[in-house]
Amino acid sequence: MKTAEEMVSAYENMLYRAALSHTGNCEDAQDMVQETFIRWLTKRPVFESDEHEKAWLLRVVINLCRNYVSKKGNRGNAELLDIYPAADPEEQSLIEDVMSLPAKYRDVIYLFYYEGFSTKEIAEILNTRESTVRSQLLRARNMLKGRLEAEL
Amino acid sequence: MSGYNEYFDKIKLNEEQHQAILDAVKKEEALLSQAAENTKQKSSDTAKIRFMRRAGLIASCAALLALVIIFPLGKRQSMTPANDKIPEADTVMSSDIRSEGADASLSGEKEVRTDAALSPQENIAADPGSIPAPAEEPVASIITDAVIPNTAKSDHAFPEESDRSAAPANEPYECEFAHSIEKSGEETGEEGPVLVEASVSDGLLIFNGKSYRYLEETITDESAFDAGCLAVITVGGDALLDPALLDIRSGMFLYGKEPYDRLYIRLSEDRFLCFVPEDN
Numbered sequence: 001m002k003t004a005e006e007m008v009s010a011y012e013n014m015l016y017r018a019a020l021s022h023t024g025n026c027e028d029a030q031d032m033v034q035e036t037f038i039r040w041l042t043k044r045p046v047f048e049s050d051e052h053e054k055a056w057l058l059r060v061v062i063n064l065c066r067n068y069v070s071k072k073g074n075r076g077n078a079e080l081l082d083i084y085p086a087a088d089p090e091e092q093s094l095i096e097d098v099m100s101l102p103a104k105y106r107d108v109i110y111l112f113y114y115e116g117f118s119t120k121e122i123a124e125i126l127n128t129r130e131s132t133v134r135s136q137l138l139r140a141r142n143m144l145k146g147r148l149e150a151e152l
Numbered sequence: 153m154s155g156y157n158e159y160f161d162k163i164k165l166n167e168e169q170h171q172a173i174l175d176a177v178k179k180e181e182a183l184l185s186q187a188a189e190n191t192k193q194k195s196s197d198t199a200k201i202r203f204m205r206r207a208g209l210i211a212s213c214a215a216l217l218a219l220v221i222i223f224p225l226g227k228r229q230s231m232t233p234a235n236d237k238i239p240e241a242d243t244v245m246s247s248d249i250r251s252e253g254a255d256a257s258l259s260g261e262k263e264v265r266t267d268a269a270l271s272p273q274e275n276i277a278a279d280p281g282s283i284p285a286p287a288e289e290p291v292a293s294i295i296t297d298a299v300i301p302n303t304a305k306s307d308h309a310f311p312e313e314s315d316r317s318a319a320p321a322n323e324p325y326e327c328e329f330a331h332s333i334e335k336s337g338e339e340t341g342e343e344g345p346v347l348v349e350a351s352v353s354d355g356l357l358i359f360n361g362k363s364y365r366y367l368e369e370t371i372t373d374e375s376a377f378d379a380g381c382l383a384v385i386t387v388g389g390d391a392l393l394d395p396a397l398l399d400i401r402s403g404m405f406l407y408g409k410e411p412y413d414r415l416y417i418r419l420s421e422d423r424f425l426c427f428v429p430e431d432n
């Protein structure tokens with residue numbers, strides 16, 4: 001059983017990125033990360049593996065973000081791009097396009113491209129069907145493709 | 153999407169954010185630990201309270217059970233000697249009465265029938281001349297020998313009321329007897345000795361028309377009598393109390409104006425019955 005400090009050190013950045021990808025707000029993302037660790041402390045679930053542990057934490061933080069955004073409303077991603085500006089203009093344009101997608105698409109793109117989960121694993125994390133994940137990925141790609149082509 | 157991944161690689165919590173999250177998590181962990189400790193202590197206290205309650209209940213039940221079992225046994229044991237006395241007292245007195253008659257016949261005097269079934273009055277009516285002559289020794293001197301005067305009235309503590317109430321006042325004592333007691337004619341204004349009936353029934357000594365409550369106390373050694381608190385009536389023996397001098401005042405026996413708080417009747421050589429005044 002890992003200590004709280006070990007858990008924070010191991011997963012805080014992963015959870016922060018996932019929360020930031022969903023909320024687009026640094027302070028909200030930090031709150032969601034903190035709340036996720038508190039949930040872990042309260043429940044103290046027994047994990048079968050590190051993968052299981054990671055998936056459980058991601059599922060919790062995304063659910064917390066969903067609940068938070070549905071209550072407070074989407075505060076936009078301007079703060080994210082101000083605080084973490086992209087290195088070059090192309091990358092900045094790409095991030096702006098991704099962050100302009102609906103939150104449910106941003107989640108599957110983050111989990112699929114950055115975290116490297118399969119559609120099946122994403123379906124388990126988001127508690128949805130794999131086909132739904134695939135269709136969401138397809139729609140997100142098409143939307144990004146359309147916006148990038150429009151920019152070019 | 154390489155630019156996307158490179159962008160997110162750069163997103164990390166700074167040291168201040170990291171410390172804030174870590175502090176919040178540690179604080180929460182301490183609170184949860186304290187709450188768990190409180191819950192554990194509470195459950196432990198609850199278990200202790202339950203244990204104490206159960207132990208108390210068991211102890212109460214055990215005490216009650218012990219009372220239920222021991223009290224009747226103790227009562228039965230306390231009754232047993234009294235029941236044992238009855239036939240023995242009866243036997244002794246009957247034999248004493250018979251021997252008294254036998255002594256009278258041996259002395260050459262007319263035989264006196266002292267049948268317990270007959271009252272003293274019947275005995276007198278049957279043969280008035282059979283009344284034994286007064287003993288040569290003055291009755292007063294016999295009484296003096298029999299009665300131990302209360303020389304330490306102020307020092308002696310009379311039995312407490314609670315002690316008296318604890319005495320088996322109504323203990324069945326089925327021994328009834330009639331006994332001739334010589335009485336000085338000088339004190340009664342009558343000539344010659346008269347017979348006075350003394351009987352014991354239902355725990356009361358009826359002596360010269362007065363009742364005395366039976367206190368279950370038997371001593372077997374006359375020397376064990378407390379000085380100043382006893383009067384001795386010898387039944388079937390030689391020494392007799394003068395009933396005319398015996399009275400009850402304020403819960404004590406008065407014999408010749410000397411106070412006593414107990415009256416003993418000698419049943420046999422080494423057995424006595426103890427009576428306390430029945431304040432009426």
